[in-house]
Amino acid sequence: MTPEDIHPVSPSCADCPIRHRAVCARCDERELGVLESIKYYRSFEAGQMVIWSGDKMDFVASVVSGIATLTQTLEDGRTQMVGLLLPSDFVGRPGREFAPYNISATTDLMMCCFRKKPFEDLMFRTPHIAQRLLEMTLDELDSAREWMLLLGRKTAREKLASLLAIVARRDASVKLRATRGRMIFDLPLTREAMADYLGLTLETVSRQISAFKREGIIELEGKRHVTVPDFDRLLNEAGDDADGGMLS
Amino acid sequence: MTPEDIHPVSPSCADCPIRHRAVCARCDERELGVLESIKYYRSFEAGQMVIWSGDKMDFVASVVSGIATLTQTLEDGRTQMVGLLLPSDFVGRPGREFAPYNISATTDLMMCCFRKKPFEDLMFRTPHIAQRLLEMTLDELDSAREWMLLLGRKTAREKLASLLAIVARRDASVKLRATRGRMIFDLPLTREAMADYLGLTLETVSRQISAFKREGIIELEGKRHVTVPDFDRLLNEAGDDADGGMLS
DNA sequence: GCAGAACCTTGACCCAAATCAAAGAGAGCC
DNA sequence: GGCTCTCTTTGATTTGGGTCAAGGTTCTGC
Numbered sequence: 162m163t164p165e166d167i168h169p170v171s172p173s174c175a176d177c178p179i180r181h182r183a184v185c186a187r188c189d190e191r192e193l194g195v196l197e198s199i200k201y202y203r204s205f206e207a208g209q210m211v212i213w214s215g216d217k218m219d220f221v222a223s224v225v226s227g228i229a230t231l232t233q234t235l236e237d238g239r240t241q242m243v244g245l246l247l248p249s250d251f252v253g254r255p256g257r258e259f260a261p262y263n264i265s266a267t268t269d270l271m272m273c274c275f276r277k278k279p280f281e282d283l284m285f286r287t288p289h290i291a292q293r294l295l296e297m298t299l300d301e302l303d304s305a306r307e308w309m310l311l312l313g314r315k316t317a318r319e320k321l322a323s324l325l326a327i328v329a330r331r332d333a334s335v336k337l338r339a340t341r342g343r344m345i346f347d348l349p350l351t352r353e354a355m356a357d358y359l360g361l362t363l364e365t366v367s368r369q370i371s372a373f374k375r376e377g378i379i380e381l382e383g384k385r386h387v388t389v390p391d392f393d394r395l396l397n398e399a400g401d402d403a404d405g406g407m408l409s
Numbered sequence: 410m411t412p413e414d415i416h417p418v419s420p421s422c423a424d425c426p427i428r429h430r431a432v433c434a435r436c437d438e439r440e441l442g443v444l445e446s447i448k449y450y451r452s453f454e455a456g457q458m459v460i461w462s463g464d465k466m467d468f469v470a471s472v473v474s475g476i477a478t479l480t481q482t483l484e485d486g487r488t489q490m491v492g493l494l495l496p497s498d499f500v501g502r503p504g505r506e507f508a509p510y511n512i513s514a515t516t517d518l519m520m521c522c523f524r525k526k527p528f529e530d531l532m533f534r535t536p537h538i539a540q541r542l543l544e545m546t547l548d549e550l551d552s553a554r555e556w557m558l559l560l561g562r563k564t565a566r567e568k569l570a571s572l573l574a575i576v577a578r579r580d581a582s583v584k585l586r587a588t589r590g591r592m593i594f595d596l597p598l599t600r601e602a603m604a605d606y607l608g609l610t611l612e613t614v615s616r617q618i619s620a621f622k623r624e625g626i627i628e629l630e631g632k633r634h635v636t637v638p639d640f641d642r643l644l645n646e647a648g649d650d651a652d653g654g655m656l657s
Numbered sequence: 658g659c660a661g662a663a664c665c666t667t668g669a670c671c672c673a674a675a676t677c678a679a680a681g682a683g684a685g686c687c
Numbered sequence: 688g689g690c691t692c693t694c695t696t697t698g699a700t701t702t703g704g705g706t707c708a709a710g711g712t713t714c715t716g717c
Contacts, residue, residue: 233555233558235558235563236649237648239562241557241561241562243558255543256543256544256547257547261551261554285540288533288536288539291536291539291540291543292533294543295503295539295543296504298543298546298547298550299502299504299505299546301550302546302549302550305550305557306481306492306510306553307481308557309481309491309553309556309557310483312557312560312561312608313489313608314483314488314489314608315483316704317703317704351664351665352666353665359561360560360561360562361704362704362705362706364667364705364706364707365703365704365705367665367666367667368666368667368704370666371666383713384664384665384712384713400485564674565674599693600694601694601695609675610675610676611695612675612676612677612696615695615696615697616696619696619697631683632682632683632694632695
């Protein structure tokens with residue numbers, strides 16, 4: 162995935178961390194100049210830690226390529242994923258000095274970072290950027306709360322179906338989406354990472370995937386390449402009424 | 410609880426929905442005047458719905474007294490609480506037209522509301538208000554994610570201990586807090602509401618409370634009045650390392 | 658092409674919490 | 688005082704998903 166795919170609207174703002182046309186389009190030359198001057202790239206290998214919970218975090222960033230996860234752990238090692246960052250997602254918290262969760266790369270990862278202090282200064286001077294950040298944070302809050310419903314009340318089967326639906330919606334290549342409900346994509350997570358996201362064990366994840374395969378709800382090629390022949394049927398298994406957006 | 414308890418710093422700003430001294434103190438006369446001109450009070454009886462998920466929500470508000478909850482439901486009726494609003498908590502989403510969850514009063518409830526459109530206008534013109542809103546939203550996001558850890562990975566016992574700890578921290582009357590780890594408070598929720606918050610059934614909640622009582626971790630007078638003789642001992646049961654802030 | 662390491666699947670068994678059921682405890686009301 | 692309604696407790700039973708264990712698949716590096 163290239164920067165153009167991520168920021169389709171405004172090539173002059175290809176690395177703008179505020180991933181939204183309304184804002185990119187509204188950034189003036191001076192603002193873009195500031196962003197340009199404070200940005201730098203960092204890449205990570207699969208499995209590498211981007212930052213530990215509690216560490217000082219002096220940047221905000223957009224994911225350019227690869228997958229990152231946010232996780233929290235209990236001291237005995239039980240871990241719960243609390244966020245999944247796909248390309249074009251934003252991470253970082255203006256006004257916060259320390260990272261509140263572990264951020265790690267689950268695949269090779271490229272991030273476009275911006276130094277936090279000057280970014281905050283720009284934000285504080287630039288109302289539409291602050292507004293956009295508020296909106297993004299509200300989106301994340303909605304997702305987190307929808308995930309609370311999943312964690313607290315859904316069965317293992319429903320959890321799996323929900324996760325597959327989210328990944329499909331985010332990842333399925335556009336051309337294949339057109340074909341009447343058929344979706345093809347690669348799972349970006351190991352069984353263990355899925356389990357940590359869903360509040361299950363990896364064995365249960367594996368069993369549910371096998372069940373979906375057995376029932377023809379999904380087709381698997383290798384361990385990661387998934388075909389969903391009928392997306393509506395998958396959605397039916399997810400348990401929530403109607404659409405239920407859930408991104409990020 | 411009086412407005413003075415809620416907004417201890419700035420009596421002239423007693424109804425400011427941005428519950429933070431730094432912001433109240435920074436509101437100038439004109440801003441306070443705007444807030445004053447767009448505010449109104451609404452009261453609800455215990456059990457009453459404040460707003461249904463999906464309905465148009467044309468106000469933002471502070472809880473003045475009583476308890477409100479945010480809940481989400483699956484279409485078969487399983488429900489999950491995703492937020493608990495105690496006095497001084499803020500609810501509402503600048504920039505969003507529709508309520509994303511059910512908001513209901515679990516006790517008699519008084520809210521101080523502000524019409525949304527003029528509130529947004531004020532926010533867009535007033536950088537420190539937008540910043541404060543962003544900060545509050547980030548706090549809520551952190552709480553939501555901490556709750557995800559609870560829902561996904563904690564045992565029933567740990568869940569109950571965590572909930573008691575949160576309510577104790579928020580509600581325990583200040584004088585009693587001084588007494589070496591001893592805390593006294595009233596549970597603001599029915600067993601069923603606790604269950605919805607914790608992703609459990611009400612029977613399990615009841616059993617865990619009985620267990621804590623039997624072991625002397627809490628003392629109960631009636632069904633709601635709780636004494637925690639040793640707060641650290643309760644915290645030990647909650648499973649999370651060290652402090653783990655978790656508010657609203 | 659082989660060895661080792663990750664990662665994944667499947668089976669057998671178990672247990673924490675759900676479900677089903679019944680009875681107790683208050684609170685409000687006549 | 689007794690009646691009803693809601694909330695809560697407790698017991699008996701069931702079950703979904705966890706745990707433990709044993710192999711199976713890929714992938715990587717040599």
